[in-house]
Amino acid sequence: MIRMKQVTKRYGNQTALDGIDLTLGESGIHGLVGPDGAGKTTLMKLAAGLLKPTRGKVVREQGTSLGYVPQSFGMYEEMSVAENLHFYGRLNGLPRRERQERMEELLRWTDLAPFADRAAGSLSGGMKQKLAIAAAVLHRPHLLLLDEPTNGVDPLSRREVWELICSVMRQGTRVFVSTQYLEEARHCDRVILLFRGRLLADREPGAYREDFPYPVWVVRDASSVRMKWLPRLREEPAVAQAYSRGTDLVVWSRDADKVRQLLEGLSREEQAGKVEAEAPGWEDVFSRYMMENGKEETAW
Numbered sequence: 413m414i415r416m417k418q419v420t421k422r423y424g425n426q427t428a429l430d431g432i433d434l435t436l437g438e439s440g441i442h443g444l445v446g447p448d449g450a451g452k453t454t455l456m457k458l459a460a461g462l463l464k465p466t467r468g469k470v471v472r473e474q475g476t477s478l479g480y481v482p483q484s485f486g487m488y489e490e491m492s493v494a495e496n497l498h499f500y501g502r503l504n505g506l507p508r509r510e511r512q513e514r515m516e517e518l519l520r521w522t523d524l525a526p527f528a529d530r531a532a533g534s535l536s537g538g539m540k541q542k543l544a545i546a547a548a549v550l551h552r553p554h555l556l557l558l559d560e561p562t563n564g565v566d567p568l569s570r571r572e573v574w575e576l577i578c579s580v581m582r583q584g585t586r587v588f589v590s591t592q593y594l595e596e597a598r599h600c601d602r603v604i605l606l607f608r609g610r611l612l613a614d615r616e617p618g619a620y621r622e623d624f625p626y627p628v629w630v631v632r633d634a635s636s637v638r639m640k641w642l643p644r645l646r647e648e649p650a651v652a653q654a655y656s657r658g659t660d661l662v663v664w665s666r667d668a669d670k671v672r673q674l675l676e677g678l679s680r681e682e683q684a685g686k687v688e689a690e691a692p693g694w695e696d697v698f699s700r701y702m703m704e705n706g707k708e709e710t711a712w
């Protein structure tokens with residue numbers, strides 16, 4: 413386990429992390445979500461021991477071995493998939509025989525076996541991430557740190573990367589993983605919400621959704637009216653938040669009936685689609701914390 417106690421990290425005048433108290437390695441998959449610049453990479457690097465805190469302590473429990481996959485691709489691009497795995501196996505002190513067995517196992521798991529002789533640099537984004545994860549777990553670490561492993565990876569490959577993360581966890585490695593894709597919170601046992609360097613919440617994903625306090629109404633096909641409606645809705649006391657998502661308009665209500673009537677009235681007057689109730693999405697549940705902590709807009 414890694415314990416962070418009152419950890420603050422500054423770069424010059426810029427406070428990237430502010431008073432973080434956190435234990436890593438207690439949950440199967442512990443997620444870290446937050447918008448750009450929230451401090452996710454800084455937190456990962458502190459956990460990996462690559463950065464020192466400005467204040468506070470990062471303590472790695474004795475005997476906790478780590479695997480770490482940084483945000484940028486850390487494999488040798490001109491070396492093949494198999495050569496990279498051999499190299500990282502040697503680096504982690506795996507004896508030859510064990511290295512070979514583990515490598516074959518990981519090539520199967522990741523579906524990279526047919527590409528074993530391919531240069532790592534020529535792999536697709538998803539395959540590169542799977543290779544980087546395989547290299548980081550060759551030595552069966554207690555805790556695997558993954559910094560935005562699905563960033564820029566196409567949706568289908570993102571699913572494969574998560575399948576791999578889940579199988580790593582099932583084999584007994586605890587995972588700490590950051591993402592800016594909010595819906596990926598559903599794969600996690602616990603999820604930390606980080607915002608402007610502060611830890612706003614650390615809960616089970618279901619808990620975020622269960623106590624969302626505002627009924628959500630959605631106006632479909634509202635692209636032609638939203639610019640006009642949004643300022644008006646935001647002034648309405650019964651409206652907790654209003655934002656556009658694709659062609660829809662999403663409205664959180666403090667008084668559900670009143671807001672529905674208001675929206676249906678507006679919708680009749682002008683060109684907009686149906687008004688429908690919706691369960692809060694990940695964007696809603698996380699935005700709520702950010703709003704309560706001083707962020708006006710909800711865009712990620």
Ligand SMILES: Nc1ncnc2c1ncn2[C@@H]1O[C@H](COP(=O)(O)OP(=O)(O)OP(=O)(O)O)[C@@H](O)[C@H]1O
Nearest residue numbers: 423426427428446447448449450451452453454455
């Ligand atoms: N080496 C550095 N020097 C100065 N400021 C930095 C440095 N690294 C990060 N920062 C700043 O610290 C804050 C947190 O950055 P960090 O990279 O940890 O965030 P992040 O959540 O990982 O963002 P992203 O998703 O964009 O990677 C940002 O405001 C960033 O500009």
